[in-house]
Amino acid sequence: MVGSEEDFVRISDKMIKQSDADEIEIRIIKSDTALTRYANSQIHQNIGQEDVDISIRAVFGKKTGAASTNSLEERSVKDCLSKAETIAKNQKSDPDFKGLPEPKEGKKPREHYVEDTAKFTPDERADKVKEIIEMARDEGVDRVYGAFQTEVQNLFIANSHGVKKFSRFTSANLTTTAIADWDNDQGFGWSESCSSDVRDIDHMKVGKTAIEKGLNNLNTKKIDLGEYDVVLEPLAVQSVLMYMDMMGFSAKKVQEERSFMKGKFGEQIMDERVNIYDDVSDPDMIGYPFDYEGVTKDKVEIIKDGVANEVVYDSYTAGREEDKESTGHALPMPNPMSPLAMNLLMDTGDYSQEEMIEETDKGILVTRFNYCRPVHPVKGILTGLTRDGTWLIEDGEIKHPLKNLRFTQNLIEAFNNIEAIGKKRKLFAMGFYPAYFAAPAMKIKDFNFTGTTEF
Amino acid sequence: MRELVEFGIDELKKKDIQYGDIRLSEINTEVINVKNGTVEAIKSSESKGYGIRIIDGGWGFASSADLSERGIEETIKRARKIARASSKASDSIDLKEVEIHQDNYTTPYKKDPFKVELEEKLDYLMEVNERMDIDERIKVRKCNFNAWKTKKFFASTEGAKIEQELLKTGGGLDVNVSDGEDTQKRSYPNSFGGDFNSKGYEFFEKLELLEHAEETAQEGVDLLDAEQCPEGEMDIILNTNQLALQVHESCGHPTELDRALGTEASYAGTSFMTPDKLGELQYGSDIVNIVSDPTAEGGLGTFGYDDEGVKAKKVDLIKDGMFVGYQASREGAVKVGTEVSGSMRADGWKNLPLVRMTNINLEPGDWSKKEIIEETDEGIIFDGIKSWSIDDKRLNFQFGTEAGYLVEDGEVTKLIKNPTYTGITYEFWRNCDAIAGKEEWILHGVPNCGKGEPPQTMQVGHGCAPSRFRDIRVGVGKW
Numbered sequence: 001m002v003g004s005e006e007d008f009v010r011i012s013d014k015m016i017k018q019s020d021a022d023e024i025e026i027r028i029i030k031s032d033t034a035l036t037r038y039a040n041s042q043i044h045q046n047i048g049q050e051d052v053d054i055s056i057r058a059v060f061g062k063k064t065g066a067a068s069t070n071s072l073e074e075r076s077v078k079d080c081l082s083k084a085e086t087i088a089k090n091q092k093s094d095p096d097f098k099g100l101p102e103p104k105e106g107k108k109p110r111e112h113y114v115e116d117t118a119k120f121t122p123d124e125r126a127d128k129v130k131e132i133i134e135m136a137r138d139e140g141v142d143r144v145y146g147a148f149q150t151e152v153q154n155l156f157i158a159n160s161h162g163v164k165k166f167s168r169f170t171s172a173n174l175t176t177t178a179i180a181d182w183d184n185d186q187g188f189g190w191s192e193s194c195s196s197d198v199r200d201i202d203h204m205k206v207g208k209t210a211i212e213k214g215l216n217n218l219n220t221k222k223i224d225l226g227e228y229d230v231v232l233e234p235l236a237v238q239s240v241l242m243y244m245d246m247m248g249f250s251a252k253k254v255q256e257e258r259s260f261m262k263g264k265f266g267e268q269i270m271d272e273r274v275n276i277y278d279d280v281s282d283p284d285m286i287g288y289p290f291d292y293e294g295v296t297k298d299k300v301e302i303i304k305d306g307v308a309n310e311v312v313y314d315s316y317t318a319g320r321e322e323d324k325e326s327t328g329h330a331l332p333m334p335n336p337m338s339p340l341a342m343n344l345l346m347d348t349g350d351y352s353q354e355e356m357i358e359e360t361d362k363g364i365l366v367t368r369f370n371y372c373r374p375v376h377p378v379k380g381i382l383t384g385l386t387r388d389g390t391w392l393i394e395d396g397e398i399k400h401p402l403k404n405l406r407f408t409q410n411l412i413e414a415f416n417n418i419e420a421i422g423k424k425r426k427l428f429a430m431g432f433y434p435a436y437f438a439a440p441a442m443k444i445k446d447f448n449f450t451g452t453t454e455f
Numbered sequence: 456m457r458e459l460v461e462f463g464i465d466e467l468k469k470k471d472i473q474y475g476d477i478r479l480s481e482i483n484t485e486v487i488n489v490k491n492g493t494v495e496a497i498k499s500s501e502s503k504g505y506g507i508r509i510i511d512g513g514w515g516f517a518s519s520a521d522l523s524e525r526g527i528e529e530t531i532k533r534a535r536k537i538a539r540a541s542s543k544a545s546d547s548i549d550l551k552e553v554e555i556h557q558d559n560y561t562t563p564y565k566k567d568p569f570k571v572e573l574e575e576k577l578d579y580l581m582e583v584n585e586r587m588d589i590d591e592r593i594k595v596r597k598c599n600f601n602a603w604k605t606k607k608f609f610a611s612t613e614g615a616k617i618e619q620e621l622l623k624t625g626g627g628l629d630v631n632v633s634d635g636e637d638t639q640k641r642s643y644p645n646s647f648g649g650d651f652n653s654k655g656y657e658f659f660e661k662l663e664l665l666e667h668a669e670e671t672a673q674e675g676v677d678l679l680d681a682e683q684c685p686e687g688e689m690d691i692i693l694n695t696n697q698l699a700l701q702v703h704e705s706c707g708h709p710t711e712l713d714r715a716l717g718t719e720a721s722y723a724g725t726s727f728m729t730p731d732k733l734g735e736l737q738y739g740s741d742i743v744n745i746v747s748d749p750t751a752e753g754g755l756g757t758f759g760y761d762d763e764g765v766k767a768k769k770v771d772l773i774k775d776g777m778f779v780g781y782q783a784s785r786e787g788a789v790k791v792g793t794e795v796s797g798s799m800r801a802d803g804w805k806n807l808p809l810v811r812m813t814n815i816n817l818e819p820g821d822w823s824k825k826e827i828i829e830e831t832d833e834g835i836i837f838d839g840i841k842s843w844s845i846d847d848k849r850l851n852f853q854f855g856t857e858a859g860y861l862v863e864d865g866e867v868t869k870l871i872k873n874p875t876y877t878g879i880t881y882e883f884w885r886n887c888d889a890i891a892g893k894e895e896w897i898l899h900g901v902p903n904c905g906k907g908e909p910p911q912t913m914q915v916g917h918g919c920a921p922s923r924f925r926d927i928r929v930g931v932g933k934w
Binding site: 033037038040041044050065068069070076080090091092093094095122125129143190258263334372378383387404406453 | 488490493494495496497498499500501502503504513514515516517518519520522533534536537538539540541543544545546573574577581594595631633635637638716717718719720721722724727805806807841842843844845846847848850851853855873875877879905908909910931932933934
């Protein structure tokens with residue numbers, strides 16, 4: 001398949017030259033994804049996917065139109081250009097559209113590309129998975145599940161103002177769920193690891209953690225519903241951050257009065273130890289150094305010392321406010337979800353997870369959450385369930401595993417009820433879109449559990 | 456396209472493999488979103504490519520957009536290499552024997568949405584959007600049109616050759632309102648961008664967005680001053696837009712055999728409806744009958760053949776309240792000795808087919824909604840999906856809707872906001888004591904069902920009529 005940076009430059013130069021539009025943008029995304037899934041200690045799905053998407057945004061005055069194709073053949077790209085132009089001409093003017101971004105110089109960013117990840121083979125993935133399966137059997141766990149994914153993502157953006165950028169990154173992600181069986185009971189355990197360098201993935205450590213959790217999760221008991229102190233492991237915190245991002249951290253949500261940040265800027269809305277920011281240049285992060293409009297991603301300090309500080313912008317939302325520039329957080333446009341923070345990090349604190357447990361008289365340890373959904377996005381109310389390992393903590397020790405619990409909780413209140421923040425953070429891939437979040441463990445008091453289930 | 460698929464099958468037949476198939480798709484989409492009087496997005500997309508499945512000691516799948524014979528050869532090579540790697544940790548794979556078809560199928564429709572002038576669609580949506588502009592507390596008013604056309608060519612080493620052309624159309628509208636203190640949302644005919652069917656532009660026209668724009672916007676505004684949903688246990692009545700999601704989450708997903716067998720355990724989750732409960736579990740009351748029906752006219756999950764060449768057919772999942780059937784692939788059906796349901800579908804050409812819902816329909820009962828309300832002393836009618844969450848075995852769920860209507864002594868008395876209800880799946884369905892009849896039965900389309908790794912999005916259908924459930928916990932959480 002064609003798809004080098006040189007191919008993209010050649011195609012975009014030609015389209016920009018041929019276009020009648022006042023402004024034009026060419027965006028090319030090329031991806032190569034490989035993934036080995038295992039279940040019941042067998043590889044049951046194993047795939048390799050490659051695709052390229054070329055999208056053209058044409059602008060006449062304040063009218064824009066977009067079209068895309070996955071064929072880089074000249075005729076297809078020309079058709080795509082023609083469609084985008086036709087749509088734009090038939091469009092209505094949008095007074096808030098201030099034009100495509102101008103080039104902006106910045107320092108050369110670090111590329112998160114590792115050749116070993118790009119070249120990782122199906123045999124190598126299968127070998128690692130097989131070692132996890134064998135380790136589980138040795139420990140008496142006959143059923144492990146998960147996925148080992150490696151991918152290469154390439155992004156090229158050019159526009160008629162002179163923006164011309166290319167970047168690529170690699171990502172490797174391994175997940176393991178262990179289900180321990182004993183006397184008609186099941187214990188669930190989970191672990192995962194994510195890095196741009198596949199050599200950083202310690203598959204045996206991931207497997208061992210999941211297996212140990214699964215074995216320690218047998219004989220779960222029910223607990224009365226109500227408010228408890230919770231120790232949330234990093235993945236549970238990441239789920240909460242993801243929904244906070246979707247409910248509040250975008251300029252569009254604020255402009256449309258759909259964000260809990262609206263009207264709160266400059267106010268202390270969370271515990272002063274909370275610092276949440278989007279920063280692709282952080283050493284812990286993976287991603288493109290610029291957004292899907294070619295704008296370099298700024299570090300955006302969204303919650304600073306607990307204060308509602310700023311939100312992320314694309315060029316459109318920036319154009320709706322005076323003296324505001326895009327922070328480099330556009331999604332592939334046009335896109336109702338744009339802008340979005342996609343490289344979110346939370347600052348660490350000074351507690352280990354063990355210390356959080358030791359300082360808890362009565363509380364609940366949560367490995368991760370399942371199926372979280374906003375109940376009232378502007379109030380910041382979220383619901384979801386615990387999953388793959390939940391335990392009761394009493395007198396500073398893990399007492400026994402619990403049946404999974406449903407929470408219905410105002411997140412802003414929860415981030416005001418912080419008792420401790422972990423001193424290490426973990427990186428997670430988001431799955432549905434190429435976003436990566438890094439989160440520490442947290443201890444929160446008075447977390448509201450409103451339901452329970454049977455396992 | 457057909458020639459390329461035939462070339463691919465000839466190449467696969469030359470290899471020493473247990474099984475192979477190739478599925479080539481050409482997908483065209485059109486989306487128009489209008490927001491606050493301007494066009495937020497108009498986009499036309501096309502995508503072409505193919506996916507190749509191979510069993511050679513284990514499963515292998517590779518996909519590519521390289522539409523050349525060389526591309527096919529390279530993709531077969533990649534899929535085979537992957538299959539050989541899978542064999543390191545895979546038992547033997549058997550596929551249930553099915554009838555092999557050589558056939559064509561096209562979605563019946565009257566008006567091709569891609570041939571309707573862009574200007575006509577745009578002008579209509581602009582008018583709808585303007586009609587929603589009735590109150591300054593409306594901060595966001597949106598409406599949209601969507602259409603998808605997919606041409607598929609499927610062939611297998613067993614001799615299947617199937618061509619399909621599937622067309623889907625739909626749209627909707629919604630408002631977000633705020634008075635500075637509270638924020639509410641209201642949509643028509645449903646959330647997730649409205650409603651969708653396997654039909655032509657005639658379906659979009661029949662939605663009558665213009666006629667519903669003002670009343671939907673007004674109810675959004677009214678919600679700001681509505682009373683908060685009460686807490687406690689009471690009877691609830693689900694309108695079809697919410698009941699469709701209830702069926703989706705608490706019956707559709709748990710009756711997917713791959714989930715029941717654990718193959719989604721690390722991601723989407725498993726199912727409490729395990730094979731040992733087949734024929735044994737009383738899932739619901741004896742008036743509850745739920746089917747998988749990809750033959751249902753106009754359903755968003757309607758097709759001629761699934762993505763492993765199995766002909767669409769209606770299968771019972773819940774019969775007279777009992778759990779009697781699964782949505783099953785050829786491989787899964789062998790493992791539990793059940794029927795192949797014709798439910799294997801992939802998101803586009805790029806992805807591997809998985810067991811996906813088709814149209815999972817709750818069969819109509821013999822009540823009318825009017826009678827249900829008249830015979831309810833104290834209850835809430837839930838309308839318009841807003842929040843949905845369920846555990847990874849599909850037991851504990853909690854749903855919230857955009858609007859609720861309080862029923863007192865057989866009459867609808869007031870609008871309430873932030874309505875939520877929660878329960879355990881089988882207890883909930885066992886408490887179903889009234890289902891409205893076929894006159895009020897609607898086949899809704901859900902365009903965004905997520906499953907699989909890498910994540911896939913599927914379009915599915917759910918037919919149902921308003922139904923009542925007794926003694927359900929409502930008003931969850933602190934407000």
